[in-house]
Amino acid sequence: MTGLVGRGVERVDGRAKVTGAARYAADNEVSGVLHGALVSSTVARGEITELDPSAALASPGVVAVYTHQNLPRLTVPPDFPYPKSFVPLQDARIHHNGQPVAYVVAETLEQAQEAATLVRVRYRAERPTAHLVDALDEAFLPDEFRGRPNEHVRGDAAATLDQAEVRIEREYTSPTQHHNPIEPHTTTAVWNGNSLVLHESAQGVVLARKIVADAFAAFDPRPDVRVVSRYLGGGFGAKGPTWPHTLLTAAVARQARRPVRLVLTRAQMFTMTGHRAEYRRSLRLGATRTGRLTAVVDTSTAQLSRTEHSIFNSSDSTLHLYACPNVHVRQLGVRLDLPTSSYMRSPETTAHFGLETAMDELSYEVGIDPVELRVRNLNPRLPYRGKHLLECYRLAGRAFGWARRDPRPGSMCEGEEHVGWGMATELHTYNANASTAELVVGMDGRATLRTASQDIGTGTYTVVTQVVADGLGLPLDHVTTLLGDTAFPAASISAGSSTIPSVIGPVSQAARGARDAVVAIAVADPRSPLHGVPAGDVVTEHGYLFARGDRDRRDTYRAVLSRHGRPVELTGSTRNTPGHTFGAVFVEVRVRRRLGSVRVSRVVAAYDPGRVLNHRTARGQVIGGVAWGIGFALMEHTVVDPNTARVVNPNLSTYLVPVCADVPPVEAIFVDRPDPSSNALDARGFGETPGTGVPAAIGNAIFHATGRRLRDVPFTQDRLL
Amino acid sequence: MTADRVPERSTHPRRAVLKSTAAGAAAVAHLASVATATATPTNPVAAGEPVEIGLSVNGRRHRLVVEPRVTLLDALRERLGLTGTKKGCDRGECGACTVLADGDRITSCLTLAVMRQDAEITTVEGLARGEELHPVQEAFVRHDAFQCGGCTPGQIMSAVACIDEGHTGSETEIREWMSGNLCRCAAYQNIVAAVADAAKELR
Structure with missing residues (x-):
């Protein structure tokens, strides 16, 4: 142990990322690669009646055009994370606007893109239904998804609600994002014979390999698939599933007998790679005059596609966060002629936005401070240890100055601006998946760690390197971490904040095992100065092995391994369990009196993620997550035309995301106490926790500033005029 | 494709701006000569037909044959193998493809390669001096001004120009003048800190 774990060391992949040396999936040089371009449907529902590729085929540089008429039949991968119930380019049926209908391959990118415009497609179109509000009477309770039912009943919520002293009954909505x-x-x-290598922008190479192998299950022989994703330029859930374009690219390259590269256009990313579904949530809270929750009825209705019915944004906060004896949660869905939805960063946010806004409404109804109201209702059986969430309220509230808040709406004004303060609890459910890590300490005394998990920007390369260096007692720069390749031992997908809780246990186990093995070799070797020292009395630091109490008796990893004559190899594969991570966020907003524009001017947030393995990368997740919360609250909104069911803002000039000027400095505080129930060196999954409460906190602050209660995100300027 | 070393290369940002003024004048002159050339029937180039062009990138002169519709971004990535510059939207909306042309920040996805034959193009690969990082690159690492790294080359090129333009007088000013580069990981406050820090060193 050298104290490396916990320190905010700089990212080990920093240099590669600031020099352009880091090779992302589309950056790999592949000789003879053809360029792909997809043609997508211009109707949302119906059938292809005519598909004429002749003009495209005659276009310069075009090698082939693949459609449902000439592409071999693939198997629909049966399991998530293949989120769709069909593979495109297999039949003439159209399930949503923007569904791939033809795949052009050409010698250059420009030739492929031009030829894609020349493929002539005619449809028999049926009238689509695209808006939730137009089909609410068709809402149904979908089957459970990934073992999670869509209805939960505790006590008798309806009867209790009727008799409640105080009732809050509201609707909250959030759009497609x-x-x-x-x-x-x-x-x-x-392809090389029957072997397929995919350079893929994937959050999970192991699952991507499985999905692709499943798609080719009917081929004889079944191909060997390797998926490589060393660097990922952001995923946020969009690259967790494996989407059809990946399967199609593999199939097309096999047919063309040439490597093929496909890069989706920004517009195609609005129809082919998932989204956060539109939601309506009816929340009915019953409480006593002293603010104790007696009943919660939480009925949400999510947009589903015509072909899938998975609910991705579950109501975990309603179920777990507050003590309430009577709860009825129903997660309904409505089938619409839209693309498939999926997980998007902090899936709890939709549910949490409703609950944490309703709690603020209740706080005004009963005249109790919002923090105190939450403290009174905190679930004593929360599946986490101690009272660290209370500590989060206390730490963040104090740093924010919450005690000075006058709760009356409109009580703070500065010049032309209404100022408001709001808060919310943050909550995220993280996963833990089976993972194996393999560590080799070479004869040069340097260590290489391989595991098929990923660094999607969250800092896995850095934290794993810290843990290995710390466990062995090597300097950081003597450790190389290799991720994102199915050639390495299978490991967790990087989604649902699962990477650290899944991978760190195995990495640490391998590092400590390798350290012990090297120490054993040294003390047994008559040529070592440590010969005969009890293994328990050997300390390892900075590449040296010392005898405790006699630092002059020392050896080096390099010398021990080089005398040993062969590397030391260890694997780790301990399992961890899923769990929850909590926090509290306090925000200040400023609303321009005459313009209605909202600016978030200050954010303080505190978290209990167990032990913090790297303060720098953990803080990165806070400032990023808070910005996502700001986007959710104030701007993000995919607009779908009701007549064509087409996304009308499939670009970054009309789908607004926060820019530098939108995001204020965020103060991040960590309780930083080890959670011994997690075997990831006492750290819990954390990444998606920040941001879950931010939309509610912003809405609550807007109410405090203006007295206007907004229940529909995004809180755009027009709603405050 | 040949790659010849250009003997003199200005890397000092302020010098680069002075140079760009001169280059701007040269470009106007060049446009005039092109107009004359296309009017002359002795040098006909059919629309869309590949043309041989020259590009100066990171101090090296390259000759390449591209169709006129090829963007500077695709010329860098697909023809010259300079994949440090990223394609995020291909519509000039995200800033990931930002490079310097004679010291000015431009979106290379909205620029045709043929348009910039007389400019000195600097990409993220051209900032470091061997092992020695550019002060902006160092500041980005020091302040953890990135996570996934997808926008980082564009942020860094934009930051170099932002400092050079003198738009780093306050954090608010940096936020405004760096808002053309989206960071979906939203490392913004660290980017602001990095730009402010590097500006102290460079100005």
């Missing part, structure tokens, strides 16, 4: 990572989805498929 898109992930929009800066790096577009990209796939490069390279």
